Amino acid sequence: MIRVLHVGLGPIGAAVARQIAARKGLRIVGAVDIDPLKVGQDVGAVIGVDRKLRVKVGVDIGTAIDESKPDVAVLCTSSSLKGVLPELMEVLKHGVAVVTTTEEVAYPRKDNRAIAKRIDAAAKKAKVAVLGTGVNPGFTMDALPIALSAVCEHVDRIEVWRVQDARIRRLPFQQKIGAGLTPEDFQRRVENGRVRHVGFTESIQMIGDAMGWKLDEITDDVSSKIAETAVSSEWLSVASGQVCGIVQDGVGYVKGQPKVTLRLEAYLGAPESYDSVLIEGTPRIYSKIDGGVHGDIATAAITVNAIPAVIAAAPGLRTMRDMRLPSFDGGALSWARKG
Amino acid sequence: MIRVLHVGLGPIGAAVARQIAARKGLRIVGAVDIDPLKVGQDVGAVIGVDRKLRVKVGVDIGTAIDESKPDVAVLCTSSSLKGVLPELMEVLKHGVAVVTTTEEVAYPRKDNRAIAKRIDAAAKKAKVAVLGTGVNPGFTMDALPIALSAVCEHVDRIEVWRVQDARIRRLPFQQKIGAGLTPEDFQRRVENGRVRHVGFTESIQMIGDAMGWKLDEITDDVSSKIAETAVSSEWLSVASGQVCGIVQDGVGYVKGQPKVTLRLEAYLGAPESYDSVLIEGTPRIYSKIDGGVHGDIATAAITVNAIPAVIAAAPGLRTMRDMRLPSFDGGALSWARKG
Numbered sequence: 001m002i003r004v005l006h007v008g009l010g011p012i013g014a015a016v017a018r019q020i021a022a023r024k025g026l027r028i029v030g031a032v033d034i035d036p037l038k039v040g041q042d043v044g045a046v047i048g049v050d051r052k053l054r055v056k057v058g059v060d061i062g063t064a065i066d067e068s069k070p071d072v073a074v075l076c077t078s079s080s081l082k083g084v085l086p087e088l089m090e091v092l093k094h095g096v097a098v099v100t101t102t103e104e105v106a107y108p109r110k111d112n113r114a115i116a117k118r119i120d121a122a123a124k125k126a127k128v129a130v131l132g133t134g135v136n137p138g139f140t141m142d143a144l145p146i147a148l149s150a151v152c153e154h155v156d157r158i159e160v161w162r163v164q165d166a167r168i169r170r171l172p173f174q175q176k177i178g179a180g181l182t183p184e185d186f187q188r189r190v191e192n193g194r195v196r197h198v199g200f201t202e203s204i205q206m207i208g209d210a211m212g213w214k215l216d217e218i219t220d221d222v223s224s225k226i227a228e229t230a231v232s233s234e235w236l237s238v239a240s241g242q243v244c245g246i247v248q249d250g251v252g253y254v255k256g257q258p259k260v261t262l263r264l265e266a267y268l269g270a271p272e273s274y275d276s277v278l279i280e281g282t283p284r285i286y287s288k289i290d291g292g293v294h295g296d297i298a299t300a301a302i303t304v305n306a307i308p309a310v311i312a313a314a315p316g317l318r319t320m321r322d323m324r325l326p327s328f329d330g331g332a333l334s335w336a337r338k339g
Numbered sequence: 340m341i342r343v344l345h346v347g348l349g350p351i352g353a354a355v356a357r358q359i360a361a362r363k364g365l366r367i368v369g370a371v372d373i374d375p376l377k378v379g380q381d382v383g384a385v386i387g388v389d390r391k392l393r394v395k396v397g398v399d400i401g402t403a404i405d406e407s408k409p410d411v412a413v414l415c416t417s418s419s420l421k422g423v424l425p426e427l428m429e430v431l432k433h434g435v436a437v438v439t440t441t442e443e444v445a446y447p448r449k450d451n452r453a454i455a456k457r458i459d460a461a462a463k464k465a466k467v468a469v470l471g472t473g474v475n476p477g478f479t480m481d482a483l484p485i486a487l488s489a490v491c492e493h494v495d496r497i498e499v500w501r502v503q504d505a506r507i508r509r510l511p512f513q514q515k516i517g518a519g520l521t522p523e524d525f526q527r528r529v530e531n532g533r534v535r536h537v538g539f540t541e542s543i544q545m546i547g548d549a550m551g552w553k554l555d556e557i558t559d560d561v562s563s564k565i566a567e568t569a570v571s572s573e574w575l576s577v578a579s580g581q582v583c584g585i586v587q588d589g590v591g592y593v594k595g596q597p598k599v600t601l602r603l604e605a606y607l608g609a610p611e612s613y614d615s616v617l618i619e620g621t622p623r624i625y626s627k628i629d630g631g632v633h634g635d636i637a638t639a640a641i642t643v644n645a646i647p648a649v650i651a652a653a654p655g656l657r658t659m660r661d662m663r664l665p666s667f668d669g670g671a672l673s674w675a676r677k678g
Binding site for chain 1: 358474478482485487489491494549622623629630632636641645660663665667
């Protein structure tokens with residue numbers, strides 16, 4: 001039985017916890033959150049499962065670790081590497097492995113490398129592994145295209161599209177992508193960084209490194225998708241001419257040539273949802289997942305599925321590139337024992 | 340620079356060697372083959388590259404290793420685990436890591452487990468890794484569906500189709516799938532095991548183990564595809580009513596329920612080539628590679644791309660499941676150094 005501590009029980013943390021509560025071989029033994037409304041409650045009530053888990057949400061990581069003796073901490077608090085650093089270091093100080101959905105941990109970009117080195121050193125000292133994962137970054141726009149490239153003799157260029165009809169996603173997601181804003185409001189939010197998928201630079205760098213490309217420039221641009229006709233979801237109505245979602249383009253260049261291109265379209269009314277990978281190379285590969293990979297379920301799932309692998313991994317700050325083949329984990333116990 | 344010894348320079352071995360000859364960070368330092376017409380020749384002439392590689396094809400593995408001091412041996416001689424056992428053990432006796440396209444090594448099935456244990460023990464004693472890989476088994480019908488399952492909270496059933504228009508493949512492949520035979524001749528060849536893709540049982544077992552399913556029965560059935568109208572390739576013409584290729588169905592069952600289903604169709608005139616993965620689960624995943632993954636190029640490519648990872652891997656008989664994320668290897672040197 002793998003003992004799991006949750007750090008952060010927001011929407012993502014709670015989704016991970018719900019899957020763990022239902023999965024064989026894993027047990028929630030502790031949880032902490034900064035929300036005073038959650039502290040002191042039973043984890044079952046906080047994450048919305050219909051039974052008591054007999055674990056109360058605490059507030060201090062060190063205390064929770066001392067009391068619950070977890071094998072791994074699942075950290076879901078922030079997208080920012082700097083933001084999670086204190087919590088991450090506290091967990092590592094207590095010698096516990098970490099799986100986190102923090103986008104910037106998935107593959108630390110250049111300006112985060114110094115912090116990443118500190119995390120790596122702390123993890124090695126604690127003899128545990130740290131992994132950042134999720135559906136994106138972590139899978140659809142980096143690990144999956146990298147895995148597909150394994151059958152290539154030569155790779156010229158990789159282009160990944162993630163197109164989602166946001167109508168099927170939850171309200172916070174629809175708000176996050178700016179649905180319902182005026183073009184001016186949207187632009188203002190872009191400028192102060194509030195509508196942006198975090199992780200493009202990380203995914204581009206991961207692909208570039210895997211392919212052996214020395215990327216000399218990475219761009220990451222957000223623009224609005226304007227509704228041509230009125231469109232609505234269960235929660236929101238968007239008039240024609242207003243913003244119905246986001247278009248984000250990321251490009252990694254080598255000497256002015258685009259080598260890695262990522263495009264995310266998430267808006268109400270997209271005619272088709274899909275995840276596609278195009279590898280221009282020998283052979284040429286075009287792979288498409290019809291309907292796309294559902295972000296909320298998938299991020300929680302890949303986080304849970306990574307737990308046994310992280311426990312078995314070599315100490316240090318790991319990435320999806322150097323972890324063993326990702327997989328649904330149907331036998332957490334047997335896997336973990338291999339380590 | 341990674342030093343490579345080739346054991347076997349048939350069509351697949353030669354294809355691997357051609358890619359290695361063209362790749363940075365890898366160097367062919369030795370080669371052996373049993374064909375007297377190849378022994379003594381320059382490897383460049385044997386594999387069909389337009390320059391001398393200044394390496395002569397030898398006949399004895401031990402001598403070749405002593406003389407060339409390889410870091411890894413690429414073994415492409417047979418589909419059978421028993422068939423390659425003497426060569427494999429000889430390489431391991433000399434302390435050299437192995438990547439092989441031997442289908443039965445990719446994921447040793449039950450009746451090969453005793454031999455697999457001997458290989459594992461010999462590899463551990465030699466402190467090197469052994470990996471069986473290829474496009475199939477090794478990727479499209481096992482590692483890829485397993486990797487896609489990583490975003491699933493729950494998996495009910497996995498179905499993988501590989502459909503190929505054999506007109507674009509080489510003549511030996513078209514002959515291997517029985518194109519041009521009468522239905523009676525085809526049936527005779529099925530009975531003595533001469534038309535059969537080797538690897539279904541291995542791929543099914545790999546998927547089953549990854550999902551945590553205890554498969555209690557695995558079936559693997561070959562049937563002929565009959566040409567409804569005349570069809571021809573560059574090399575072969577098949578009259579209506581004759582065999583134009585193969586259909587192979589493999590199923591892994593748990594208590595009578597099909598949990599893993601593989602279907603291979605390879606025949607002249609298939610209207611569409613593709614590789615598809617269906618995961619019935621939460622979320623449901625349907626992934627399709629348009630045009631399919633070209634078998635000859637891809638098997639050689641994934642073998643070459645695996646070399647640095649195998650050198651860095653933990654000693655023993657490894658599988659694609661416990662190797663790090665597969666990837667085109669664009670930086671063999673830097674990867675290998677990590678080990």
